[in-house]
Amino acid sequence: MIAALGIRLGDPAAYVFLAFAAMTCGSALIVAASRNIVYSAYALLLTFFGVAGLYAFLDADFIAAAQLLVYVGGILVLILFGVMLTHKIRDINLSNETTNPIIGAAIAGFIFLALAYVSIYTKWDVVERTASPTTGEIGKAFVGKYLLPFEASSVLLLGALIGAAYLARREKEKP
Amino acid sequence: MPVANLEWFLLIGAFLFATGVFTILTRKNAVSVLMGVELVLNSANINLVAFSRFVRSPATLGPTSIEFPLQGEAAHHVYGAAWIGGNVFAAFVIILAAAEAAVALAIILGIYRNLGDVDVDEVTAMKG
Amino acid sequence: MQLGVVENLSFLTPEILLTVTLGAVIALDIGGPKDRKGLVARLAATGLGATLLMVILTYFELETKQRARVFLFADSFVVDPFSMFFKLVAGVCSFMIALFAAKVRRIESQGEGEFYTLLLVTTLGIFLMAGVTDLVGMVVAIETLSIPSYILAGFYKRDRGSSEASLKYVLYGATASGSMLFGLAFLYGLSGTTSFQGISAAIASGRADVLSISLMLGLVLIGLGFKISAAPFHMWTPDVYEGSPTAVTAYLSTASKAGGFAILIRLFYSILARPEVASRPEGQWIPIGDPGWTTLVAVIAVVTMTIGNLAAYKQTNVKRLLAYSSIAHAGYILLGFVVMHGSGLMAMLFYIATYVFMNLGAFLCVIAVSEAGGGEEISDFRGLGWRAPFLGFCMAAFLFSLTGLPPLAGFVGKVYLFAALVEHGWVWLSVVAALNSAVSLYYYVRVVKTMYLEGIPRRAGDVVPLRIGSHFGIMLFVCLVPTILFGIYWQPLARLATWSVGASAPVEARPVAAHK
Numbered sequence: 001m002i003a004a005l006g007i008r009l010g011d012p013a014a015y016v017f018l019a020f021a022a023m024t025c026g027s028a029l030i031v032a033a034s035r036n037i038v039y040s041a042y043a044l045l046l047t048f049f050g051v052a053g054l055y056a057f058l059d060a061d062f063i064a065a066a067q068l069l070v071y072v073g074g075i076l077v078l079i080l081f082g083v084m085l086t087h088k089i090r091d092i093n094l095s096n097e098t099t100n101p102i103i104g105a106a107i108a109g110f111i112f113l114a115l116a117y118v119s120i121y122t123k124w125d126v127v128e129r130t131a132s133p134t135t136g137e138i139g140k141a142f143v144g145k146y147l148l149p150f151e152a153s154s155v156l157l158l159g160a161l162i163g164a165a166y167l168a169r170r171e172k173e174k175p
Numbered sequence: 176m177p178v179a180n181l182e183w184f185l186l187i188g189a190f191l192f193a194t195g196v197f198t199i200l201t202r203k204n205a206v207s208v209l210m211g212v213e214l215v216l217n218s219a220n221i222n223l224v225a226f227s228r229f230v231r232s233p234a235t236l237g238p239t240s241i242e243f244p245l246q247g248e249a250a251h252h253v254y255g256a257a258w259i260g261g262n263v264f265a266a267f268v269i270i271l272a273a274a275e276a277a278v279a280l281a282i283i284l285g286i287y288r289n290l291g292d293v294d295v296d297e298v299t300a301m302k303g
Numbered sequence: 304m305q306l307g308v309v310e311n312l313s314f315l316t317p318e319i320l321l322t323v324t325l326g327a328v329i330a331l332d333i334g335g336p337k338d339r340k341g342l343v344a345r346l347a348a349t350g351l352g353a354t355l356l357m358v359i360l361t362y363f364e365l366e367t368k369q370r371a372r373v374f375l376f377a378d379s380f381v382v383d384p385f386s387m388f389f390k391l392v393a394g395v396c397s398f399m400i401a402l403f404a405a406k407v408r409r410i411e412s413q414g415e416g417e418f419y420t421l422l423l424v425t426t427l428g429i430f431l432m433a434g435v436t437d438l439v440g441m442v443v444a445i446e447t448l449s450i451p452s453y454i455l456a457g458f459y460k461r462d463r464g465s466s467e468a469s470l471k472y473v474l475y476g477a478t479a480s481g482s483m484l485f486g487l488a489f490l491y492g493l494s495g496t497t498s499f500q501g502i503s504a505a506i507a508s509g510r511a512d513v514l515s516i517s518l519m520l521g522l523v524l525i526g527l528g529f530k531i532s533a534a535p536f537h538m539w540t541p542d543v544y545e546g547s548p549t550a551v552t553a554y555l556s557t558a559s560k561a562g563g564f565a566i567l568i569r570l571f572y573s574i575l576a577r578p579e580v581a582s583r584p585e586g587q588w589i590p591i592g593d594p595g596w597t598t599l600v601a602v603i604a605v606v607t608m609t610i611g612n613l614a615a616y617k618q619t620n621v622k623r624l625l626a627y628s629s630i631a632h633a634g635y636i637l638l639g640f641v642v643m644h645g646s647g648l649m650a651m652l653f654y655i656a657t658y659v660f661m662n663l664g665a666f667l668c669v670i671a672v673s674e675a676g677g678g679e680e681i682s683d684f685r686g687l688g689w690r691a692p693f694l695g696f697c698m699a700a701f702l703f704s705l706t707g708l709p710p711l712a713g714f715v716g717k718v719y720l721f722a723a724l725v726e727h728g729w730v731w732l733s734v735v736a737a738l739n740s741a742v743s744l745y746y747y748v749r750v751v752k753t754m755y756l757e758g759i760p761r762r763a764g765d766v767v768p769l770r771i772g773s774h775f776g777i778m779l780f781v782c783l784v785p786t787i788l789f790g791i792y793w794q795p796l797a798r799l800a801t802w803s804v805g806a807s808a809p810v811e812a813r814p815v816a817a818h819k
Contacts, residue, residue: 006180014178021183025190031210032194044210051217054184057177058228063265070269075213075276082206082280086287101201108197112189118518119185122511124492126181127231129258137259138266145377146263149443152431153270155322156447159424160274162329163454164281166417192485199478208474215481222488232495260497264439268484271446278450279473282457286466
């Protein structure tokens with residue numbers, strides 16, 4: 001029975017994993033369901049942390065660190081700024097209402113079932129492999145096979161930087 | 176191997192994707208929609224990293240290359256292991272997500288300055 | 304140690320030149336002289352022109368060296384005639400847009416440097432989209448096109464329509480690319496590799512059932528369908544096209560769409576099909592795994608063109624009308640996709656090349672009219688045929704070509720598409736498409752009618768001329784020549800498209816000698 005569940009419950013780490021999984025899914029639900037946008041933003045923080053924990057369970061040390069640095073330290077802070085800058089401070093009725101939650105839930109439920117079907121019924125070619133550090137390999141891949149996307153993404157980041165600065169900058173249009 | 180099977184991670188990914196889609200569909204606030212997008216991107220990343228950890232990867236680096244001089248062991252040495260593909264992919268997704276979030280928030284702030292509101296439903300200068 | 308990379312770097316000259324131009328534009332914008340009116344535009348246009356030249360030279364190099372394709376970066380990027388064709392199309396579009404935008408006063412006053420920087424980044428994205436054969440490269444290339452496009456759509460910061468367009472674009476776009484990423488993650492999981500070739504092998508192995516494969520590809524199709532604005536992922540198109548600066552709209556509807564088609568053909572024909580005879584990739588193709596996807600694409604094509612044509616009817620804004628028309632044209636182009644034969648692909652390439660000129664031309668007319676003080680509503684075009692005879696003639700030619708009337712380029716493109724369909728047993732599809740073309744005649748002609756049959760001057764002296772300036776006049780002429788020429792003498796373009804298709808074979812097919 002326990003083997004059929006696909007999780008080694010004899011191992012204490014399994015319970016930590018379950019805690020992380022519950023944290024990820026639970027906080028994602030709060031993000032989706034909360035009527036208060038500030039609660040959503042803080043729940044998103046927990047989701048990002050939970051996902052980083054899952055990466056750690058998948059022995060992806062570099063991605064786990066990047067998740068914490070970029071998502072929690074960067075994107076989440078950006079989103080919080082967005083939340084705060086786009087709302088008047090005294091505005092109590094934070095505009096975060098759902099438009100058609102029942103239809104949305106039906107669609108989301110259908111999508112989940114479809115994806116769960118794909119996830120479970122596909123014969124993934126799983127292989128036993130001992131974990132090894134990923135950072136060095138990722139570095140080699142960046143300057144090897146994935147050199148072109150790596151360079152392209154630096155150009156992309158430059159463009160995004162210039163564009164975002166342009167949009168946020170004060171108007172200099174002459175009359 | 177990790178304490179849980181591949182399917183556990185895939186189901187968590189599917190769940191995050193579904194909640195992300197729900198958020199995108201039901202929210203009027205542009206910042207909230209963006210949060211939904213971040214959930215979707217995270218779900219894709221969970222799947223990528225999970226596949227990278229569990230799935231057998233063919234030795235595709237090098238050998239089939241026609242113009243590439245390095246083969247076999249040498250190719251592995253210089254260009255990295257094939258199994259790392261999912262991790263590298265996830266790293267790129269994080270880079271792109273950061274760029275996308277920055278641009279999206281700059282646009283949202285811009286529209287807020289113009290309209291004083293960020294409700295997607297209020298964006299109605301154009302109809303039809 | 305990586306000598307191979309350096310050796311083959313010469314095949315990346317267009318991309319490198321583009322990046323160098325990008326750097327030069329930024330440097331000039333930051334450190335250039337203060338009174339540098341139009342200098343940035345000229346630099347960007349020169350760089351794009353040089354890039355175009357390099358694309359053509361590389362094209363010839365591929366032919367003369369008898370090498371149909373060159374793989375770079377461990378098979379993750381390919382330089383072949385197919386990718387060069389799309390680089391040529393996208394390069395021409397960017398070059399033309401750079402030239403139009405140089406005379407658009409509002410872009411100049413708001414920040415030329417930023418505009419051309421973003422334009423060059425998107426062009427680089429399309430160039431990469433044309434050649435990638437790897438999931439990671441594909442995603443990065445698509446985002447390199449998309450993210451700067453979101454900003455370009457909102458380039459008129461103080462304009463309500465423009466910022467709304469950019470908000471819609473970024474929210475829809477981010478959702479579409481997120482779904483696509485999730486689908487690509489499954490494809491990666493199926494094969495354990497990010498290369499198209501490995502994924503093709505994994506799908507052929509039958510490890511996933513038809514339903515699962517369809518779901519994975521459906522998710523991917525959301526992202527790609529968004530890029531080419533195929534139904535049902537077209538909802539963003541009218542609003543974004545109407546609100547964006549017209550130069551940007553012209554870009555989104557031509558170069559950006561061409562890039563979307565390039566990656567769509569490359570991905571699907573690499574992972575889901577293989578040529579019947581490996582040495583003759585321009586012939587019949589055999590589907591791998593689930594053969595049902597051609598029917599799905601056929602349905603998408605029909606729905607796309609019908610929605611586009613029916614909605615275009617009631618439009619009163621020329622940009623919005625052209626937006627729906629461009630949705631319909633995405634439907635026509637998709638027709639070539641379902642044929643599973645080299646002739647269908649060739650028809651797609653031919654149609655894209657001709658579509659780019661007529662669509663650019665039509666948008667250029669809109670820019671020229673609004674720069675001369677006119678508006679963007681159809682009613683603003685009243686009597687335009689009399690007030691600006693050359694512009695009126697050009698606009699009529701572009702619209703008739705979009706309809707597919709002879710002797711214009713759009714007609715030849717449609718003939719190639721329909722012929723490919725009929726030849727391979729898709730008669731019902733060609734009938735639906737022909738009916739759609741007939742329907743589209745109505746709304747295109749309505750614009751022409753407004754230009755010529757309304758507001759006719761009573762006496763010769765009553766004409767209030769609309770001066771469009773020699774710059775726009777020359778640019779209009781440049782778009783007009785291919786629109787008419789490829790309607791009369793289309794064989795060179797057809798030969799180029801056929802040769803380019805010859806090398807769009809999936810990666811695992813043996814490299815074939817260059818086709819003559």
